[in-house]
Amino acid sequence: MDAKVIKPEAEGRDDNALKIVGTSPVRPDGVPKVTGLARYGADFALPGMLWGAILRSPHAHARIRAIDTSKAGSLTGVKAVITSADFPEQKYEFVGPERVAINFWHMTRNVMAREKVLYEGHAVAAVAATSKAIAEAALRLIEVDYEPLPHVIDVDAAMQPDAPLLFEDMITRGVEPPPKNASNISKRTELNLGDVDAGFAAADEIVEMSFKTAPVHQGYIEPHACLARFDAKGQGEIWAASQGHFVVRAFTARLLNMNIGDVLVHPAEIGGGFGGKTVIYVEPLAAALSRKCGHPVKIMMSREDVFKSTGPTSGSSMTVKIGARKDGTLVAADGLFKFQAGAFPGSPVMNATMCGFAPYNIPNVRSVGYDVVCNRPKSAAYRAPGSPISAFAVESVMDALAAKLGMDPLKFRLMNACKTGTPTAWGPKHAHDGYAETVKALLAHPAYAAPLGKNQGRGFASGFWFNNGGESSATVHVNEDGTVVVATGSMDIGGSRASMAIMAAETLGIAYDDVRAIVADTASIGYTHVTGGSRVTFATGIAVVEACRKVIAELCARAAMIWKLEPGEVIWENGCARPADAAAGKLEPMPLKAIAAKRALTGGPIGAEASVNAGGAAPGFATELCDVEVDPETGGVKILRFIVAQDVGRAIHRSYVEGQMEGGAVQGIGWALNEEYIYDDAGRLLNAGFLDYRIPVASDLPMIETVLVEVPNPNHPYGAKGVGEVNIVPAMAAVANAINNAIGRRLTELPMSPPKVLAAIHSGQK
């Protein structure tokens, strides 16, 4: 299925000047990845290496009265045993930007339980031994004296005044005056724009509905794994698959009370993350074990551990109300979003409150969020964290409201679409266009009006995601043969080496194959934030282009020296230095290769580093079309057609941009139809494996169709916008709206699994 590219503002732009940007060359790291030679987190070994294993809580909630590790410690072959006593206490404070604040007091307790275990699978101790089998045997010798406590799993139940408390002294933040009693509500946030009550008073039609979504796991195929080697001097190295080796370094050093400079993290290839590998689990444990015994220690999580102990994204309970005038103009929106944070505060509910209504120009908005702890693993980022959840509610209500108004759901969205200058509920005005263009792309698509058969339905939905910029570093070195090495600090999770090489080759004016892009370790490049928030092509791309421009300036200076001209008299064009004006003489342009060959004579190695804190990231918008067929006998839903129209700014590596859109849509389809955490009455997860936690497989799906809408970002040298995340945002609502169109029943609870669909078909209510 050929993807489409739409360039709404192509007039006046010279896209033809771009030679490599927008093509799809083979990635530099491709061959090792198809021959099995690429090394992922679990693929490293060192002489004398030990195997680490982690003892995990069988209880959803219990006080730890005592842990006796003496028997385990004296088992032959066991070299180290650790518990929370091996980690220093951390200060209780929230640090960093409010949306993504971190509290190390929580983090150290999440990697190793202290006073209490707060979820089944919570780590309580770890051992390192000479074989996997001995390490496992040692775990069985550790005696933990638990006092089981009542637990709570559901978010609404956790908010009740008599709910079992995870933290007996937690007072809700964000409420004035602060509540007197402790609760599981970590935080309340509220956004306001205009006057919601007045807005609803002016509405002709109002729709209000409540929704529930299940927590879902990122489902990366590679379980967390690392190898750590720490020595008695207190220096160490870690090989880990993560979305950010600088973050692994910072967090591990902090939890072990070490200097950041004493920890070196090597970037292993990463087998998927989707946000779930922006935090640490096994790294500080392997490091602490290694530090204790002086041998290298490797830890691999099992798939069961991944499901029970690492971050899913939040489940939620939400109520959304939207009002419009008869002509379709939106006048007011009110949202209540209650999110399960899991065992420690920090759900993405604030993002949810911000993103839900963001695609629309609504003069009066209130958006309230609750961050609620419960006895589940601590939630972690998952692709546009929070936004898909609120979008499920908002976009379902938008669909119902369009029906009530008798309007086409896409035209209804288009007439209310945000654009540059539209106010947002969180303060600043939108600074970029792009949303309306995604809606128009689907309105113009042949699928929009294609006929449907029996039991079939069509749904639409839209989504917004911020996209990040931030800190990134890159170096560019010109080799003596005229090839170029580009190093960055960004883990390559889906082809970013290729997009870095494209941008470098385009900027330098040389061939793609003459650029080798690598990911450097934490000692070899400047700080670079995680590969997340769709930030790499934007922010790290800016660093690469800036470093290339410095290299170009140096190449021009070297050419000037060779030609005996002033540096300002030479410019760079098509990969060559040439005199700035023809009058400078009849000198042939000097290619990069020729300058590189003379580098020793003109001053030595040629290279540059650029470190940036990139602002100006443009948000992502996507609108999706879904056609389904519902089996009235079984309630099974088959996806017949799925189209993602996304504003990508400008695609740097076209195939990998399409790949992000296809992959994000399919994750959303899994979230919509199959995926959920199922607990028993004791708070134990019943489906901690890929057999029962069913992510989409190839036979579940049609070809996902993509429409790349290119509204370039003026703040990036090639117009790039983040493309990794927003594609998942509309997906669940698009599926729900299609099911509603097929069966005339609106499903408000995820996943929309066959029993629920069947119940809806058989229910009287619409």
Added chain:
Amino acid sequence: MSKHHVTTTLNGNAVEFLCETQQTLLEVLRDELHHTGTKEGCATGDCGACSVTLDGRLVCSCLVLGVEAQGKSIQTIEGMAEGTSLHPLQRKFLEHAALQCGVCTPGILIAARALLERNPDPSEEEVRFWLAGNLCRCTGYNKIIDAVLDAAHEMRGG
């Protein structure tokens, strides 16, 4: 507990190893024979990342014991290319950008080769059902299916 001595063939080469009774073929390949191209995604037979062939049969190496490899011929991803010349499936996976993170790729390539050996001209649906045991969380499968169909076309001499 003494280990078992196993004699087998790995990617055409005679190999001997010692393993514990409970060690799976996946663990033996990765931990004893240092062939880490075969991946562990679940160790319960649900993801296909560990796919290898045993006497030509496609298996999840996490569900096979190391001792079961005695006298058999194992093919892993490390043996798929002929020297420096990639198998058409490997080449097409690169050309079609059929991998993002790439951790599912070795298993999918082994499974796809097993398909094309049995059915050189599969339909899209046949490819989708054959690969239904191989999870990929990154790609949404489009480009994997395209790459397999394109490789099949090329291998048929198309």
